[in-house]
Amino acid sequence: MSKLRLFLGLIILIFAAGCQRVDQQDNEYETGGATDTGKLKVVATTTIVGDVVSEIGGDLIDLTVLLPVGTDPHGFDPTPQDVAKLADADVIFANGLGLEEFLDSMIESAGVENKVVYVSDGIDLLRSEEHHDEDEGEEHHHEHNHGGIDPHTWFSPLNVMVWIHNIAYALSDVDPDSAQAYAHNEEVYEAELVELDTWIREQVAQIPEDNRNLVTDHSLFTYFADEYSFTQVGALIPGYSTVSEPTAQELAQIEDAIEDLNVKAVFVGYTVNPVLGERVADDTGTELVFVYTGALSETDGAAATYLHYMRYNTTAFVNALR
Numbered sequence: 001m002s003k004l005r006l007f008l009g010l011i012i013l014i015f016a017a018g019c020q021r022v023d024q025q026d027n028e029y030e031t032g033g034a035t036d037t038g039k040l041k042v043v044a045t046t047t048i049v050g051d052v053v054s055e056i057g058g059d060l061i062d063l064t065v066l067l068p069v070g071t072d073p074h075g076f077d078p079t080p081q082d083v084a085k086l087a088d089a090d091v092i093f094a095n096g097l098g099l100e101e102f103l104d105s106m107i108e109s110a111g112v113e114n115k116v117v118y119v120s121d122g123i124d125l126l127r128s129e130e131h132h133d134e135d136e137g138e139e140h141h142h143e144h145n146h147g148g149i150d151p152h153t154w155f156s157p158l159n160v161m162v163w164i165h166n167i168a169y170a171l172s173d174v175d176p177d178s179a180q181a182y183a184h185n186e187e188v189y190e191a192e193l194v195e196l197d198t199w200i201r202e203q204v205a206q207i208p209e210d211n212r213n214l215v216t217d218h219s220l221f222t223y224f225a226d227e228y229s230f231t232q233v234g235a236l237i238p239g240y241s242t243v244s245e246p247t248a249q250e251l252a253q254i255e256d257a258i259e260d261l262n263v264k265a266v267f268v269g270y271t272v273n274p275v276l277g278e279r280v281a282d283d284t285g286t287e288l289v290f291v292y293t294g295a296l297s298e299t300d301g302a303a304a305t306y307l308h309y310m311r312y313n314t315t316a317f318v319n320a321l322r
């Protein structure tokens, strides 16, 4: 009898709460932790993840991007304030796959394991072809290496289609009332990604196949190379992270490869120290070209959004290699 009364009481409470929500839709949220405006508090790790999340969340979310513009994600050192931002969030979006080397300990400190969504989940993961088996054995214990998987998944717009699906799904899960809006934003942005993919194919068609060689500061164009028929000849810093240094022997190997394959340019990220790239370009007589890698530009820069960033980098490849 008392159980039945409790049950009925609950039904009435739920009903009352439901009625109240209709009246105060803008400032009432059942998920908890929402801002005064009723918006979800969302944190994204890198500027690139942040830009794509903002395309799906739009005005419905209150977005904080953890890494400042121009910050290399591999070497980022979070502050206690950054940990507090994670603790305060309803949802946290990260690339994952070891890209954000700072993230695991941060998630643990903030106690937010169940709020983290890895946008790259579900992508067909690739290894760079120049990444040899012997290196993997040796580097097995390094956390950032993750068995030789390239974490830079966004260099194929087709992978970003997986991202936006994960993002829309996760936002709808915590904010089901806005699920339709998130699905609509996903559809609109997917059309832009399709257009970007078509444009990249048209652009790279200007580069003769023999010239489609990429030498970069670290290995990060595996997905681009796979999608648009390039070869990642090698990287100045071996592996998928910038937080490392090549040996003299490794540098000599990459310089030999540049000369053997008649590679026309070395591409170095704006967020990476250019000294190594300058030296290799000088030694081999190749052009040193700057591209955007781990971060977007300032809002008034040439790569303020993911779409602009991909167009900027593709144009840099075409101009240097055609």
Ligand SMILES: [Zn+2]
Pocket (backbone or CB within 6 Å): 074, 152, 218, 220, 240, 241, 242, 293, 294
């Ligand atoms: Zn990187």
